[in-house]
Amino acid sequence: MTQNQLPRWVDIGLLPLINILAAFIVAGIIIALVGENPFEALAVMVKGAFVYKGSLGYTLYYTTNFIFTGLAVAVAFHAMLFNIGGEGQAAMGGLGVGLIALWLGPILHPLFVVILAIAAAAAFGAIWGAIPGYLQAKRGSHIVITTIMFNFIAASILVWLLAGMLIAPGQMSPETSRFEEGVSLMKIHELANYFGWKMARSPLNLSFVIALLSCLGVWVLIWRTRLGYVIRATGFSPKASIYAGHQPARIIILAMAISGALAGMMALNEVLGVHERVILNFTAGYGFTGIAVALMGRNHPVGIIFASLLFGALYQGGAELDFEFQTITREMVLMIQGLIILFSGALAYMFTPWLARFFVRAEGQNG
Amino acid sequence: MSSKTEKNGDTKSPFAIALKAINKQFGPVRANQDIDLNVRAGTVHGIIGENGAGKSTLVSILYGFYTADSGTISVNGTPLNIKGSADAIAHGIGMVHQHFMLVPIFTVLENIILGHEGQKGLQAGMEDGRAELERLSNQYGLDVPLDAVVSELPVGIQQRVEILKALYRGAKILILDEPTGVLTPQETDQLFEILKTLRQQGVTILLITHKLREIMAITDYVSVMRGGKMVAHLDTGDTDPTKLAELMVGRPVLLEADYPDANIKDVQLDVKHLSYQDSAGAPVISDISFALHAGEILGIAGVSGNGQSELLEILAGILQPTDGDIHIAGKHITAEQPLGPAEVKALGVAHVPEDRHAVGMVLPFSAAETSVLGYETNEALGDSWFFSPSRLKTHCAKLMQAFDVRPANPSLKSSQFSGGNQQKIVLAREISSDPKILLVGQPTRGVDIGAIEFIHKELIALRDRGCAILLVSVELDEILSLSDRIMVMNNGQHMGVVSRDEADPQKLGLLMAGITDGAAAS
Numbered sequence: 001m002t003q004n005q006l007p008r009w010v011d012i013g014l015l016p017l018i019n020i021l022a023a024f025i026v027a028g029i030i031i032a033l034v035g036e037n038p039f040e041a042l043a044v045m046v047k048g049a050f051v052y053k054g055s056l057g058y059t060l061y062y063t064t065n066f067i068f069t070g071l072a073v074a075v076a077f078h079a080m081l082f083n084i085g086g087e088g089q090a091a092m093g094g095l096g097v098g099l100i101a102l103w104l105g106p107i108l109h110p111l112f113v114v115i116l117a118i119a120a121a122a123a124f125g126a127i128w129g130a131i132p133g134y135l136q137a138k139r140g141s142h143i144v145i146t147t148i149m150f151n152f153i154a155a156s157i158l159v160w161l162l163a164g165m166l167i168a169p170g171q172m173s174p175e176t177s178r179f180e181e182g183v184s185l186m187k188i189h190e191l192a193n194y195f196g197w198k199m200a201r202s203p204l205n206l207s208f209v210i211a212l213l214s215c216l217g218v219w220v221l222i223w224r225t226r227l228g229y230v231i232r233a234t235g236f237s238p239k240a241s242i243y244a245g246h247q248p249a250r251i252i253i254l255a256m257a258i259s260g261a262l263a264g265m266m267a268l269n270e271v272l273g274v275h276e277r278v279i280l281n282f283t284a285g286y287g288f289t290g291i292a293v294a295l296m297g298r299n300h301p302v303g304i305i306f307a308s309l310l311f312g313a314l315y316q317g318g319a320e321l322d323f324e325f326q327t328i329t330r331e332m333v334l335m336i337q338g339l340i341i342l343f344s345g346a347l348a349y350m351f352t353p354w355l356a357r358f359f360v361r362a363e364g365q366n367g
Numbered sequence: 368m369s370s371k372t373e374k375n376g377d378t379k380s381p382f383a384i385a386l387k388a389i390n391k392q393f394g395p396v397r398a399n400q401d402i403d404l405n406v407r408a409g410t411v412h413g414i415i416g417e418n419g420a421g422k423s424t425l426v427s428i429l430y431g432f433y434t435a436d437s438g439t440i441s442v443n444g445t446p447l448n449i450k451g452s453a454d455a456i457a458h459g460i461g462m463v464h465q466h467f468m469l470v471p472i473f474t475v476l477e478n479i480i481l482g483h484e485g486q487k488g489l490q491a492g493m494e495d496g497r498a499e500l501e502r503l504s505n506q507y508g509l510d511v512p513l514d515a516v517v518s519e520l521p522v523g524i525q526q527r528v529e530i531l532k533a534l535y536r537g538a539k540i541l542i543l544d545e546p547t548g549v550l551t552p553q554e555t556d557q558l559f560e561i562l563k564t565l566r567q568q569g570v571t572i573l574l575i576t577h578k579l580r581e582i583m584a585i586t587d588y589v590s591v592m593r594g595g596k597m598v599a600h601l602d603t604g605d606t607d608p609t610k611l612a613e614l615m616v617g618r619p620v621l622l623e624a625d626y627p628d629a630n631i632k633d634v635q636l637d638v639k640h641l642s643y644q645d646s647a648g649a650p651v652i653s654d655i656s657f658a659l660h661a662g663e664i665l666g667i668a669g670v671s672g673n674g675q676s677e678l679l680e681i682l683a684g685i686l687q688p689t690d691g692d693i694h695i696a697g698k699h700i701t702a703e704q705p706l707g708p709a710e711v712k713a714l715g716v717a718h719v720p721e722d723r724h725a726v727g728m729v730l731p732f733s734a735a736e737t738s739v740l741g742y743e744t745n746e747a748l749g750d751s752w753f754f755s756p757s758r759l760k761t762h763c764a765k766l767m768q769a770f771d772v773r774p775a776n777p778s779l780k781s782s783q784f785s786g787g788n789q790q791k792i793v794l795a796r797e798i799s800s801d802p803k804i805l806l807v808g809q810p811t812r813g814v815d816i817g818a819i820e821f822i823h824k825e826l827i828a829l830r831d832r833g834c835a836i837l838l839v840s841v842e843l844d845e846i847l848s849l850s851d852r853i854m855v856m857n858n859g860q861h862m863g864v865v866s867r868d869e870a871d872p873q874k875l876g877l878l879m880a881g882i883t884d885g886a887a888a889s
Contacts, residue, residue, distance in 0.1 A: 229754060236732065240726050240729050243726045244741035
C-alpha cells in the first residue's frame with residue numbers, strides 16, 4: 001500500500017489534517033490527565049496565536065523562520081538529499097549578516113548594507129550547504145552525517161567569534177554590538193502605521209515578505225526551470241540522470257547550495273529583523289523543525305506555508321498556554337509540538353493504508 | 368514433439384491444483400478477476416499471457432506471497448488456506464523463480480539444505496542431505512555437482528539446483544516462472560528434457576511463460592490470461608501459436624514479419640580491441656572489434672550477462688572503456704580520452720537503454736517530462752532557463768501521436784503506462800532526435816505482442832532511413848528477425864559474426880554457449 005493509490009486531495013489535504021487531529025487528540029488526553037479542560041486549553045491556544053492584540057504578528061514572525069528552513073529541506077529533498085544542516089547554515093547566514101553589517105554599517109548607506117547583508121546571509125548559508133554537498137558528491141561522505149557535523153562546527157565558530165573577536169565591548173554576554181541605526185529590516189507594524197493602518201507592535205518584519213517571495217522562487221525553480229527538472233531527475237533516478245547526460249555531482253552541490261542559502265536567509269528574520277545584532281543560539285532549533293515542516297508540507301512551497309503557519313501558531317499559542325494555566329508548563333507545550341512532529345513527520349503515512357482501504361471500498365461501491 | 372502420446376494425466380483423481388473464482392485487487396487495478404484453473408496431476412500445464420496479464424499475481428497467490436481477496440484454492444482435492452510460502456511448501460508446492468534465490472558463495476549442497484539442516488548438528492545434516500539428494504538426482508535425472516560453488520556454475524545448472532531444492536523440500540507440484548529467459552536454446556532443450564522426466568515421475572508442473580514456442584514444445588494443457596482474466600483453457604494439441612497469440616492479444620497478430628534487405632552504406636561506428644573491466648578488476652569485455660554501418664541493424668546475441676549490456680553502456684558514454692579505440696563520426700574515443708553521455712549524444716548517438724524503468728525514464732515524472740529526458744536543453748521547449756509546460760506537452764503529444772502511445776495523455780505519470788507504451792515513449796524520444804547511430808537494448812522486454820510488432824517496424828523504418836542500429840537482445844527470435852548481421856558474445860568475447868542468411872537458432876546457440884568449433888555442432 002502506498003500513498004500513490006490515494007486521490008491527490010486526500011494525500012496532500014486530508015491526510016495531514018488527520019495527522020494533526022490525531023496529535024491534538026493525544027495532547028488533549030494528556031491535558032485532561034493533568035486536570036485541565038483540553039477544549040479550554042485549545043481555545044486559549046487559538047486566541048493566543050491569532051486573536052489577542054499583536055498575537056498574529058508574533059505567529060507570522062515565527063512562521064517566517066519555518067518557511068525558510070522548511071524550503072531549505074524541501075529543495076534538498078527534491079534531489080533526494082536529506083539536509084539536516086539547516087541549523088548550522090542559518091547560524092552561518094547570521095554570521096554573514098553580522099560581518100557585513102558591522103564592517104560596512106559605518107561606511108555605506110543603510111539601504112546598501114541591508115541589500116549586501118541579505119546577499120551575505122544567502123551566500124554564507126550556501127557555502128555551508130555546498131561543502132557537505134561536495135563531500136557527498138565527490139567523496140561519498142553521507143550528507144546526513146556531514147550536515148549534522150557541520151551544525152556543530154557552525155555553532156563552535158559562532159561561540160569562538162561571539163565570545164572573542166566579535167563580542168560587543170564592555171559587557172559579558174556573547175553577542176556583537178548593535179548594528180548602525182537603519183541597518184535592519186523594517187517592522188511590518190511600522191510600515192502599516194506609516195500608511196495610516198493601525199497595527200499592534202510585533203517583531204514581524206519584511207523578511208516575511210522575502211520568505212513568501214522565496215516560496216514563489218522555489219516553486220518556479222523546481223517546476224518551471226531546466227535546473228529544477230535536472231534536480232528532480234537526479235533525485236528520482238540517478239541512473240536515468242547519468243544516462244541523460246546530466247552531471248549528478250554538480251547537481252548535488254548546486255542543490256545543497258540553494259538549500260543552504262534558503263536556510264541561511266532565516267537569519268534575516270532573527271538577526272536583521274529583530275535583534276539587530278548577532279546573538280548566540282539565535283537559530284533555536286528552527287533548522288531542525290524545518291525538517292518536520294517540509295515533511296508536513298510535502299516539499300511543496302504551498303504546503304510549507306501552511307505547515308509553517310501551524311508551527312508558528314503552536315509556538316505563539318503555546319507560550320500563551322504556559323502563561324494562562326498553572327499546571328501547563330513550558331515543557332508541556334514542547335510536548336504538544338513534539339506530538340505534532342511525531343504524527344505529521346515520523347508517522348506521516350500511518351493512516352495511509354486505512355485511508356486507502358476506505359477509498360478503494362468507496363470506489364468499488366460507486367463503480 | 369508428440370505431446371499427445373506422452374500425456375499421462377490422470378482424469379479420475381482430483382486436480383493437483385484447483386483454483387476457483389480467485390480475485391485480487393491492488394488499489395484500483397483488478398489483477399485477477401474470477402480466475403478458475405484446474406491443473407491435472409502429472410501434467411505440464413502452461414499459463415501464457417502478456418506482461419501485466421496477471422500471471423505472476425496468480426502464481427504469487429498460489430505460492431502464498433499474496434492472499435487472494437476472494438476465491439478458493441484446493442490442492443489434491445483439499446481446500447487450503449495458504450498464508451505464506453512455508454504453507455505452500457508444506458503442501459508440496461515448490462517454486463523456481465525467474466531470478467534465482469541462491470547464495471552465490473555457498474556450494475550446491477549448502478544451498479539446498481539451507482533452512483533444512485536438521486537438528487543433529489550441521490555435519491550430520493549435511494550427510495543426510497547428501498544421501499537424499501543423490502537419491503533425488505538419480506530418480507529425476509538431475510545431474511548436479513553437489514560440492515561445486517554455485518557462482519561458478521553456468522546458469523542452466525543453477526536452475527537445476529533450484530529445481531532440486533524444490534524437490535528436496537518435498538514438492539510434488541512445481542511452479543516455474545519464465546524459466547527460459549536466461550538460457551541458451553540448448554539449455555532450454557535440456558530443461559525441457561528434465562521437465563519431461565519429472566512429469567514421468569508424477570510431478571505436476573505449472574509453467575508460466577510469454578513464449579508461444581515453449582507452450583507448444585512442452586505443455587499438455589495451456590491456459591491463456593489477458594487483462595487479469597482467464598480467457599481460455601485448451602489442450603495444447605488442439606491449438607497453434609497463431610491462435611494462442613490471438614487469444615493473448617485479443618486480436619489477430621502477425622507473428623513473423625519478413626523485412627526487406629538492408630542497403631548498407633559507410634561505417635558509422637568503428638570499435639577496435641575494446642576491453643572493459645569492472646570496478647573489481649574482473650574482465651567483462653575482452654578485446655572486441657567490429658564495425659557498424661549506416662543502414663544496417665547489427666544484432667548482438669548472447670545469454671544475458673555476457674558483456675552485451677556493458678558494451679552498450681560504453682558506446683553510450685555511461686561506462687568508460689579500460690582499453691581500445693572507438694571511432695564515432697570522426698571522433699576518436701579511448702580510455703585516456705573518454706566522452707560522457709552528453710558528448711556522445713551530441714555526436715548523433717541515441718540510446719534506448721535496456722532498463723527503461725531505472726534508466727530510460729524517470730517513473731514519477733509525467734510523460735511530457737520523460738519525453739525530453741536527455742533532450743531538456745532543446746531550444747524548442749522554452750527560453751534558456753525556463754521550461755514552458757505547454758510546449759513540453761505539445762512536444763510529447765506529437766511524439767505520442769506518431770508512436771501511437773495510449774493513453775495519449777502527456778500529463779499522466781510515466782509509471783502509469785503499460786510496458787509497451789513506456790517503451791514507445793522512450794523510442795519516440797530517441798528516434799525523434801534523428802540519430803546517426805541508435806543503440807538499442809532489449810527493445811521489447813516486457814512489451815506486449817501488439818507493441819512488439821510496432822516497435823520492430825519503427826526500427827526497420829529507421830534503418831531504411833540510413834541510421835546505423837546496434838541491437839542488443841536476449842530474445843533470439845528478435846535478433847533473427849531484425850538483424851542484417853549478428854555478432855555473438857560469450858563471456859565478454861566476440862564469438863563471431865553471422866550474416867542473416869546463415870543464421871539459425873542452433874548455430875547461434877552454440878556460439879552463445881562459447882563453442883566455436885564446427886565439429887562440436889554435430
